[in-house]
Amino acid sequence: MHILMVAAENGALNGAKVGGIGDVVRDIPMALADLGCRVSVVLPAYGFLHHRRMTNEPVTLPVHFGGTAHTAYGHRVQADQPHDGVTHFVIDHPLFEAFDAERNAHRIYVDDPPHQPFAADATKFALFCLTVAQGVRQGLFPDLTHLHLHDWHAALLLFLRAFHPDYRSLRDLPTVYTIHNLGLQGIRPFQDHASSLHAWFPGIAYDRSAVADPRWDAVNPMALGIRLADRVHTVSPTYAEEVLRPSDVPHFYGGEGLERDLRGARDEGRLYGILNGCAYPEETKRQTEPDFGALWSLLKATVLDWSAATDTLRTVHFTAHARLSALAQASRPPTILCTSIGRLQPQKMMLLKEAGTRSGSGLEGVLDRLPEGGLLVVLGSGDGDYERFFMQTGARRGNLLFLNGYSDACAAALYTAGDLFLMPSSYEPCGISQMLAMRAGQPCLVHAVGGLRDTVRHGHNGWHFDGERLPDQVDRMIDAFSGAMEIFSTDKAQWRTICRNAAATRFPWPRSAERYLEELYAS
The missing domain is CATH 3.40.50.2000 (Glycogen Phosphorylase B;)
Structure with missing residues (x-):
């Protein structure tokens, strides 16, 4: 053949x-x-x-x-x-x-x-x-x-x-x-x-x-x-x-x-x-606790490289570099590191940008429910409106680090170091990021659509949510995140089990x- x-x-x-x-x-x-x-x-x-x-x-x-x-x-x-x-x-x-x-x-x-x-x-x-x-x-x-x-x-x-x-x-x-x-x-x-x-x-x-x-x-x-x-x-x-059902965009x-x-x-x-x-090379397994000093250094160097590519310093890179410098000088690492990697466009990020039935955006709701000392790192680029949204939120919120670009090295480091991966896509034919995160032992919080439903089992190797309308989806995303943070804060044994389950999940080619x-x- x-x-x-x-x-x-x-x-x-x-x-x-x-x-x-x-x-x-x-x-x-x-x-x-x-x-x-x-x-x-x-x-x-x-x-x-x-x-x-x-x-x-x-x-x-x-x-x-x-x-x-x-x-x-x-x-x-x-x-x-x-x-x-x-x-x-x-x-x-x-x-x-x-x-x-x-x-x-x-x-x-x-x-x-x-x-x-x-x-x-x-x-x-x-x-x-x-x-x-x-x-x-x-x-x-x-x-x-x-x-x-x-x-x-x-x-x-x-x-x-x-x-x-x-x-x-x-x-x-x-x-x-x-x-x-x-x-x-x-x-x-x-x-x-x-x-x-x-x-x-x-x-x-x-x-x-x-x-x-x-x-x-x-x-x-x-x-x-x-x-x-x-x-x-x-x-x-x-x-x-x-795909057999009629669409009602954007909900x-x-x-x-x-x-x-x-x-x-x-x-x-x-x-x-x-x-x-997904491929499963041995070197992707998490062997030890993350080296946050090395992580901050890698991210800072990457932001400097992005800055050097233009004649003028962009505000988003200045803010990220300042935040990374503060993290590098902090006496202790984040209490929990949440990550999100992907294109900044409606399919991937609408549920973070839009509001639910409560006040504020989905992203604000997630940041409000991060434990004290926790950090969400978002790596990505794309639609200008979405880039501005993440930049403005990151400038106001100390528990959000927005890295406006993409780097394979940075993505791999965040997959390995992160504690919880967010992938709230409005639709997702299959998705690879959730597989890469779980491969590194990082459980995922996902919208239960497409390949995300097929790969993430609620309460086993991560969490998922659904909802008929856009505001409901935003509310349920925030609630699912809050539930995950409750387990992280109060039941370390269950959290470790979910992490082990994520690392053991396999979708071999x-x-x-x-x-x-x-x-x-x-x-």
């Missing part, structure tokens, strides 16, 4: 990961290879990945896109941690490159203006899908038996497979379509825009009902993937159930307008929910890979 995985991210290549999809595309190929499969992984080069560890001469991929001839180049590259049975490819074309001069770095995704969402990325990934199809046609990935497409970025391969006369051979390959986040669908117009289906693939006859969004006169790659793939896969069993997240298509996939026996896994073979790739 030779599986080609097509995705926008790949954590096996340094700089090619933004979120959880990169972790999955890094880890599941290795688990499948351990079971005897051959796996190839392909993504765009983004202007830099093809310069790193090339292992062959580039393969020329001529295509017609947007009514003109283009040439892309397929490169086989070496992963940072090579694995037998897994081969990594990137495809280079000038359209795939986006350089952020302010951050002096290449970007995988582009932030398009609100009046034309996904425009740059949709065009980029439409061309990427075309070059992958050409690569399959030319034998860049020899002896393929299956195509596995990840999220909307790869969905247009199914359009080409179904309707493009040059790529009919792709119909011989069974296809799996994985939904990592149904909230991002890549919707674009049919025509009258440079980033539209007719502009990308002029003259191609197609079935409009197969590609149309159910709500608007537009192309929906996510819907296309659900309708045209042989099997549709969500990254947790609970999420596979949630509830379900099928995001595609619930009818997803119910159709379920009724046809094409919808599967398989939980993502080999278990997920076995289900892939049994359910997604079975003939």
Whole structure:
């Protein structure tokens, strides 16, 4: 069996990961290879990945896109941690490159203006899908038996497979379509825009009902993937159930307008929910009590690095550095260290920003219930309104340390040092942060949705809460946190048991890979 995985991210290549999809595309190929499969992984080069560890001469991929001839180049590259049975490819074309001069770095995704969402990325990934199809046609990935497409970025391969006369051979390959986040669908117009289906693939006859969004006169790659793939896969069993229900944003997240298509996939026996896994290296286990001096030093050095990246000192970094200096000079460590790591945007942080039926935000309610001497550390960046909210709250509250950025080293240190991890996502297809926290022996407090419900057992390896309406969810989050703090303060034996249970919880990738073979790739 030779599986080609097509995705926008790949954590096996340094700089090619933004979120959880990169972790999955890094880890599941290795688990499948351990079971005897051959796996190839392909993504765009983004202007830099093809310069790193090339292992062959580039393969020329001529295509017609947007009514003109283009040439892309397929490169086989070496992963940072090579694995037998897994081969990594990137495809280079000038359209795939986006350089952020302010951050002096290449970007995988582009932030398009609100009046034309996904425009740059949709065009980029439409061309990427075309070059992958050409690569399959030319034998860049020899002896393929299956195509596995990840999220909307790869969905247009199914359009080409179904309707493009040059790529009919792709119909011989069974296809799996994985939904990592149904909230991002890549919707674009049919025509009258440079980033539209007719502009990308002029003259191609197609079935409009197969590609149309159910709500608007537009192309929906996510819907296309659900309708045209042989099997549709969500990254947790609970999420596979949630997406069948209608959405009531912002209080509830379900099928995001595609619930009818997803119910159709379920009724046809094409919808599967398989939980993502996690790697469990020995060095992630908590061996001793945290070294808070080393932790504060690492966080201070990171904040200084972030500050040095700009010409002017940002208030949020100044405040964090001052707070860290005070912590380093304190005579004793925090009585309890709570942590939260993730993107600062509505999906992840709405329940902390919004108010419940009581006064103040959810975050204020959590801080009010921290034991004396306790500290909550939030590490993340994202939406400007959310960054300002955490910055302003952190400036007023001495028991909140807000670190406005991201660092793998800081995240790993906080997973290891923390006593309780907060992950109150409004929806969560699977989630990796809660697995990483538990892996290090840190129990989690989570909203009982999606993969969070599937991984955190209330009172066993953490706590969870629910609620029908947004204010109720905020209230119940605060109550669940208060209950956890009561156990921490009054029943140390029970707390230690919950921590041990968290450390012993396992979601191994080999278990997920076995289900892939049994359910997604079975003939």
